[in-house]
Structures are given as C-alpha cells and as structure tokens.
Amino acid sequence: MSPQMLDRLWQAFLDTLTMVGVSAIIALVVGVPLAVFLVLSSPGGLINAPRTNRVLGAVINGFRAAPFIVLLVALLPFTRLVTGTTIGVWAAIVPLSISATPFLARIAEVSLREVEHGLIEAAQAIGCRRWHIIRHVLLPEALPGLVGGFTITVVSMIGASAMAGAVGAGGLGDMAIRYGYQRFDTTVMVAVLVVLIATVCLVQFIGDSAVRRLRAR
Amino acid sequence: MSLAFLGVADHPLLQAGATARHDAKPAVSSRGAAESGPSAGSETLAAGSVRFEGVGKVYTSSAGRVEALQEISIDIAAGSVFGIIGRSGAGKSSLLRTINRLEQPTVGRVLVDGEDIAAYGESALVALRRRVGMIFQHFNLLSAKTVFGNVALPLLVAGVGTAEIEARVGEVLKLVGLEGKERTYPSRLSGGQKQRVGIARALVSRPDILLCDEATSALDPETTLSILSLLKDINRRLGLTIVLITHEMSVIREICDEVLVLEAGGIAETGPVWQVFGNPRHEATKALLAPLTRGLPEEIASRMTSSPASDTALALIDFTYTGEGGREPDLARLVALLGSQLRIVQSQLDRIDGHLSGRLIVSAPAAGDLPSRLSGQDLAHGARIIGYVPANA
Numbered sequence: 001m002s003p004q005m006l007d008r009l010w011q012a013f014l015d016t017l018t019m020v021g022v023s024a025i026i027a028l029v030v031g032v033p034l035a036v037f038l039v040l041s042s043p044g045g046l047i048n049a050p051r052t053n054r055v056l057g058a059v060i061n062g063f064r065a066a067p068f069i070v071l072l073v074a075l076l077p078f079t080r081l082v083t084g085t086t087i088g089v090w091a092a093i094v095p096l097s098i099s100a101t102p103f104l105a106r107i108a109e110v111s112l113r114e115v116e117h118g119l120i121e122a123a124q125a126i127g128c129r130r131w132h133i134i135r136h137v138l139l140p141e142a143l144p145g146l147v148g149g150f151t152i153t154v155v156s157m158i159g160a161s162a163m164a165g166a167v168g169a170g171g172l173g174d175m176a177i178r179y180g181y182q183r184f185d186t187t188v189m190v191a192v193l194v195v196l197i198a199t200v201c202l203v204q205f206i207g208d209s210a211v212r213r214l215r216a217r
Numbered sequence: 218m219s220l221a222f223l224g225v226a227d228h229p230l231l232q233a234g235a236t237a238r239h240d241a242k243p244a245v246s247s248r249g250a251a252e253s254g255p256s257a258g259s260e261t262l263a264a265g266s267v268r269f270e271g272v273g274k275v276y277t278s279s280a281g282r283v284e285a286l287q288e289i290s291i292d293i294a295a296g297s298v299f300g301i302i303g304r305s306g307a308g309k310s311s312l313l314r315t316i317n318r319l320e321q322p323t324v325g326r327v328l329v330d331g332e333d334i335a336a337y338g339e340s341a342l343v344a345l346r347r348r349v350g351m352i353f354q355h356f357n358l359l360s361a362k363t364v365f366g367n368v369a370l371p372l373l374v375a376g377v378g379t380a381e382i383e384a385r386v387g388e389v390l391k392l393v394g395l396e397g398k399e400r401t402y403p404s405r406l407s408g409g410q411k412q413r414v415g416i417a418r419a420l421v422s423r424p425d426i427l428l429c430d431e432a433t434s435a436l437d438p439e440t441t442l443s444i445l446s447l448l449k450d451i452n453r454r455l456g457l458t459i460v461l462i463t464h465e466m467s468v469i470r471e472i473c474d475e476v477l478v479l480e481a482g483g484i485a486e487t488g489p490v491w492q493v494f495g496n497p498r499h500e501a502t503k504a505l506l507a508p509l510t511r512g513l514p515e516e517i518a519s520r521m522t523s524s525p526a527s528d529t530a531l532a533l534i535d536f537t538y539t540g541e542g543g544r545e546p547d548l549a550r551l552v553a554l555l556g557s558q559l560r561i562v563q564s565q566l567d568r569i570d571g572h573l574s575g576r577l578i579v580s581a582p583a584a585g586d587l588p589s590r591l592s593g594q595d596l597a598h599g600a601r602i603i604g605y606v607p608a609n610a
C-alpha cells in the first residue's frame with residue numbers, strides 16, 4: 001500500500017471517529033433522558049403523562065423502523081437546516097445521531113426498568129424527591145446495563161457509518177466499499193477491514209471491562 | 218436488655234435522640250392544640266403516634282378490584298412496639314404503607330401525631346418521610362453505593378452538610394454495630410449486616426416512627442434474634458415507635474407491646490400481646506397461633522377414652538391460663554385439689570410482659586366428685602377433663 005493510501009486510511013479512521021464519537025455523545029445526552037422519561041411515565045410510574053408516553057413511544061418506533069439509508073436521504077432537508085450543508089462528516093452526524101438516539105433510548109429503557117421497584121420505594125421512604133430518585137437510584141443502579149447498551153449502540157453506529165459515504169462523509173466503511181466493492185482493490189479493502197474490526201473490538205473490550213468492573217461492586 | 222450488650226450505652230446518638238425527644242414533646246402537643254379539626258382534641262400527643270380512622274383501601278387494576286382494607290380504626294401509642302399479623306394477603310403491608318403514604322387510603326384518614334397526612338403537599342410529605350423510617354424484608358439497599366453512601370443518602374437529599382453527614386453516619390453505624398464497614402458495598406455483606414445497614418439508613422434521619430415490613434423474614438433464627446434485640450434497644454433508648462409486620466409469632470412475643478390481627482382486610486382482634494396470645498378469640502388468631510400449640514403426645518392421645526375404662530383410670534385435665542389476674546399454676550394448691558398422684562402430662566406456658574398464659578395438662582385419679590371439684594376451682598381460668606387413660610399410663 002502506498003504512503004498516500006495509508007494517509008487516506010488514517011483520514012478515514014479520523015472521519016469515522018468524529019462521526020461516531022459526536023453522534024454517540026448526542027445519542028447519550030438525548031437518549032438516556034428519553035429512556036428515563038419513558039420509564040417514569042409508564043403506567044404506575046412517578047410521572048403521570050400517559051399520552052406523552054404513548055406519542056413518544058410511537059415516534060421512537062417510527063425512527064427505529066426506518067432503514068438508516070432511507071433516514072439519511074429523508075433527513076437531507078433537516079440536515080441542511082442544522083448544519084448548513086448536505087455533504088461531509090457533519091452532514092452525516094445528523095442522521096447518524098437521529099437514528100442512534102431512539103436505538104439507545106430503547107436499550108437504556110430496558111436496563112432502567114430492571115431496577116428493582118423496591119429500591120425506588122425505599123428511596124421514597126427516606127424522603128427522596130423524583131430528581132433524587134433518578135440521580136441516586138435509577139441511573140447508578142442501571143449503570144452497568146446502560147454502559148453495555150451504549151457499547152452496543154456505538155458498535156452498530158460504526159457499521160451504519162459505512163453508509164455515510166452516500167453523503168460524501170467518508171470514513172472507514174465508505175473506503176471499504178469504494179476500494180473493495182467498486183474497484184476490486186483487495187489489499188486496501190482488507191486493510192480497511194482490519195482497522196474496522198480492531199476498532200469494533202477495542203470499543204467492545206472497553207465497554208465489557210467497564211461493565212465487569214461496575215458489576216463487581 | 219441493656220445497651221451494654223451493644224456496647225453503646227454512652228452513644229451520642231442515643232443521648233441526642235433522647236434530649237431531642239424531650240424538647241420535641243411540648244412543641245408537638247402545642248401543634249396538636251393549635252390545629253383545628255375533629256382529631257385535635259385536648260389530649261397531649263407524644264411524637265410518634267399513629268391513628269387510623271376508618272381506613273379502607275381498594276386496588277383497582279386490570280385484574281379487577283381488590284378490597285385490601287376495610288374500616289380500620291386503631292391507635293398506635295407513641296413509643297410502643299406495635300405488631301401486625303395476619304395471613305398472606307390480609308392487608309398488612311397495605312396498612313403499614315399508609316403510614317408513610319407509600320399507599321394512599323381510598324377512604325378514611327391516617328393521622329401521624331394528630332395530623333392528617335393526606336393533606337400534605339410534596340414538601341410536607343418529604344418531611345413526614347424523614348420522621349418515619351422504614352426497613353424492608355429484602356433490605357432494598359442501593360448496590361451502586363457503599364454502606365456509607367446508603368446510610369448517608371437520606372441526609373444528602375435533605376441538604377445536610379458533609380461534616381454533619383459524616384458524624385451522624387458514623388454514630389448510627391456504631392449503633393447498629395457496623396463500624397469499619399463504611400467503604401464496603403452491600404453485596405459483600407451478610408443478610409443480617411444488610412438489615413443493619415437498612416436500620417441505620419432508617420435511623421439516620423432521627424425518625425419518631427420505624428416501620429418494619431417483615432424485616433427478619435429473610436434472616437436465620439440467630440440473626441433474627443440479634444436484629445430483634447437491636448430493635449428493642451432502639452425502641453427503649455430512643456423512645457421510637459415501632460410498627461412491624463411479621464409472620465413469626467415469636468417476634469411478636471419477643472418485642473411487641475400490642476398486636477393487631479388482620480383478616481381479609483378487617484380487624485380480627487387487637488390488644489396487648491399477652492391478652493391476644495393468651496386468650497385468642499378470633500379464628501384467624503387461633504389459626505396463626507396453631508403451629509405454636511402443642512397437642513397431647515401421640516402415645517397418650519391414642520390410649521385416651523371418653524369415659525373411665527376402670528375405677529383406677531386417670532383423668533386428663535386441661536388447665537388454661539389467659540394471663541389475666543395473676544392466676545398461675547400453683548403446684549401445692551393443685552395437689553391439694555387433685556391429690557398427690559398428680560402428674561404433669563404436657564405443659565405449654567408462656568410469660569409475656571409478666572402475664573403467664575398457656576395450658577397445663579395433668580393426670581389425676583378420676584374420683585367421682587372430680588368434675589364438681591374442678592368446676593369450683595379458682596386456680597386457672599379454665600379446667601376441663603379432656604379424657605381418661607388407664608392407670609398404668
């Protein structure tokens with residue numbers, strides 16, 4: 001592989017890192033609070049908002065059902081509105097985070113629901129208000145599950161980001177498709193794949209060991 | 218039991234609690250007097266009293282309507298240990314949980330220190346819950362927090378400063394015998410230790426009332442005893458009202474002053490433990506106490522006849538004691554009544570709060586005038602011949 005190709009590979013890696021990193025943070029910041037709201041507003045929960053709960057659930061299901069490539073195209077006007085452009089890394093971040101947020105919200109919801117009801121009751125009994133319960137009971141108790149769910153989200157975002165090439169965002173996946181699928185340049189494709197696999201393995205490893213450390217308490 | 222058992226006789230928390238309680242009493246009674254309402258009578262209310270007035274609770278769910286409580290009216294005196302027993306599903310937890318409003322009654326009122334807690338807004342409710350501690354069967358400790366973090370949480374959310382939190386958590390952990398475990402996570406503790414953390418967490422806000430929902434049901438008998446001694450000491454030294462639910466009758470006998478028997482959501486009977494246990498009137502109480510009552514030994518029961526088989530047959534006489542009026546088995550007088558061939562066949566006597574209750578089954582010669590002698594006796598609350606056995610028994 002030429003130094004020029006290595007340079008491209010490095011650039012693609014950085015693009016993927018930016019796309020996935022920024023989108024993952026957005027998904028985390030929006031998705032987890034959404035999950036908390038979904039759990040608290042479900043029947044018998046601490047927030048009484050059954051209609052909002054149902055509407056939100058339906059919207060989330062809608063986004064979850066749409067294939068990422070369709071979302072990517074359908075969201076173009078919105079992307080232009082937000083980033084001022086429809087091509088490049090930042091244009092990919094919009095659909096990527098919009099598809100990852102509902103995904104993470106659903107996964108986080110499952111972990112939050114697994115927090116024993118008795119713990120919430122005990123917290124109420126010692127004089128915790130709603131915010132205290134979220135802050136000291138729900139989130140910390142669900143943390144191992146949340147970290148595990150976040151890991152899954154990041155890994156599947158690395159996969160989805162391959163399609164970001166459709167808006168010229170580049171990245172590792174795009175490079176693999178370009179050189180391997182379209183130009184039959186096996187060497188480059190294999191190199192890209194190795195980097196992709198290593199990245200996914202690293203993310204999974206970090207996530208898994210964090211979960212293990214949290215569960216060991 | 219003395220506090221020396223726990224080695225905390227000079228414990229600052231105990232003294233702080235005791236003085237605080239002293240100071241609190243006038244304040245509470247003036248609050249009661251200032252209140253205008255049917256409940257605010259002239260009586261002085263000590264901190265930690267609970268009154269149920271016609272409390273009823275209906276759960277409505279997709280599965281249908283469950284009437285969990287009906288017409289519960291009862292007073293729990295400040296500083297007492299009050300037990301609630303009843304079959305599974307009788308409504309014990311539902312009733313207990315109305316005291317800190319984890320459940321709201323459908324009808325009726327719950328008064329804590331004379332105040333109707335249904336009227337409380339969020340802030341008053343939070344304040345109430347700081348005055349009412351609760352411990353649970355499955356401890357309900359936060360696994361993500363250390364022992365210190367768990368016990369400190371009630372103070373943390375109440376906005377207490379760090380230095381005071383450290384001091385009070387230290388005190389209360391010492392009280393429950395868990396010094397040195399501050400940095401441990403609950404998963405590393407035994408069941409008894411976990412419940413001690415639960416008790417510490419409930420006590421750290423210096424409550425007036427402690428609610429215990431089957432707090433010892435998940436513990437082995439020895440640990441149960443140690444937790445009970447701890448609760449009893451807390452009750453005596455801090456003057457804390459304890460309301461507890463249990464399936465273990467021995468727990469009631471061990472530490473309760475009064476007991477309430479619930480049956481299908483209603484009051485079956487209630488009163489001092491010695492009275493209810495010494496002379497159970499309701500079927501539900503009898504059924505709950507049944508496992509504790511020992512019957513006749515099988516080899517005697519199998520040879521028992523309903524009338525004397527011969528002149529030398531022995532009568533089996535069942536003396537019952539309800540605990541009232543100081544009647545106790547006076548052996549000299551029993552011999553005087555029944556003759557020197559008296560033998561004790563079976564006895565089950567129990568002393569609760571100085572009242573002796575239970576039964577004593579003896580055998581004695583079945584002389585002709587035995588029934589009339591028994592009917593005139595004043596040794597026990599009841600005496601009846603339950604059968605006869607051959608003399609060589």
Ligand SMILES: Nc1ncnc2c1ncn2[C@@H]1O[C@H](COP(=O)(O)OP(=O)(O)OP(=O)(O)O)[C@@H](O)[C@H]1O
Nearest residue numbers: 276278283285303304305306307308309310311312
């Ligand atoms: N949240 C609820 N929703 C519907 N029904 C309930 C609910 N909580 C309790 N019940 C019903 O109310 C009745 C009384 O329940 P409760 O938990 O008070 O009984 P309990 O005496 O504490 O029983 P146990 O000894 O088994 O704990 C039961 O029939 C129960 O099924």
Ligand SMILES: [Mg+2]
Nearest residue numbers: 309310311430
């Ligand atoms: Mg119960």
